[in-house]
Amino acid sequence: MIGKSYVASIHAGCVAPCYPANARRLPQYPRRAYIAPMDTPHPLVPLEPARERMIQALCTHFAQDHIDAAELELRLDRAHRANTLAEIEALVADLLALPAASSSPMHLARAAEVPDRRTVVAIMAGVARKGAWTVPRQLHVLAVLGGADLDFREAQFGPGTTTVTIFATMGGVDIIVPPWLRVESDGFALMGGFEHSGGAPASSDPSAPVLRISGLAIMGGVDIEVRLPGESARDAKRRLREARRLQRGR
Numbered sequence: 001m002i003g004k005s006y007v008a009s010i011h012a013g014c015v016a017p018c019y020p021a022n023a024r025r026l027p028q029y030p031r032r033a034y035i036a037p038m039d040t041p042h043p044l045v046p047l048e049p050a051r052e053r054m055i056q057a058l059c060t061h062f063a064q065d066h067i068d069a070a071e072l073e074l075r076l077d078r079a080h081r082a083n084t085l086a087e088i089e090a091l092v093a094d095l096l097a098l099p100a101a102s103s104s105p106m107h108l109a110r111a112a113e114v115p116d117r118r119t120v121v122a123i124m125a126g127v128a129r130k131g132a133w134t135v136p137r138q139l140h141v142l143a144v145l146g147g148a149d150l151d152f153r154e155a156q157f158g159p160g161t162t163t164v165t166i167f168a169t170m171g172g173v174d175i176i177v178p179p180w181l182r183v184e185s186d187g188f189a190l191m192g193g194f195e196h197s198g199g200a201p202a203s204s205d206p207s208a209p210v211l212r213i214s215g216l217a218i219m220g221g222v223d224i225e226v227r228l229p230g231e232s233a234r235d236a237k238r239r240l241r242e243a244r245r246l247q248r249g250r
Helices: 002-014 047-064 071-081 083-090 234-248
Strands: 117-123 125-130 138-144 147-150 161-169 174-178 181-192 193-197 210-216 221-226
Touching: 047 071, 047 083, 047 138, 117 125, 117 147, 138 147, 138 174, 161 174, 161 221, 174 210, 181 193, 181 221, 193 210, 210 221, 221 234
Parallel strands: 117 138, 125 147, 138 161, 147 174, 161 210, 174 221, 181 210, 193 221
Antiparallel strands: none
């Protein structure tokens, strides 16, 4: 009788098993490595360009009242979390299809309807341009001991480049732009600030609106901020903070 300790030694690999002399042994075949079947390769699709296009599409749906602010925030959260192209495309699967010519919710005005030049002056006072208004080809802003607020989120632009030239001394100019508007800024500040962050990438459409902002701030400030329509400064900061957190978590 074989003891339990001997059997345990065999299983542990310490003792080679003994076979009776007349026992028939099975033939030994060389072991073959198992190779897992490979999936059919799929073309690699960069996710970041698709993600950016989807974010712009969601903003377009929001501007056209297809979704509300809460639904927009939820879908933007899912867009930043998406790891596959299918997850990104599913974000608008239940929404109305956007017109092919409408790559952004920008309100375009006909060239004949766009004023050539306008001036905004704030001297020891405050002025504001917001809501639905037509932006001239050349907009000059003067702020002396005062402030000017320019909100371009619902404004109408002509095709091509719109120029904003700012001179602020001991005053400030606050500019709000939507995330789908291309903004180029080039300003100089002396004992002041000329700040700009965010914005849309360059478009391949030559008629797409471009807002070009330049100027001089002396003991004053120019602040260019990106916000969604109807979004407050506090909500915008919270949305950007959440987006950065999701980016770090991927």
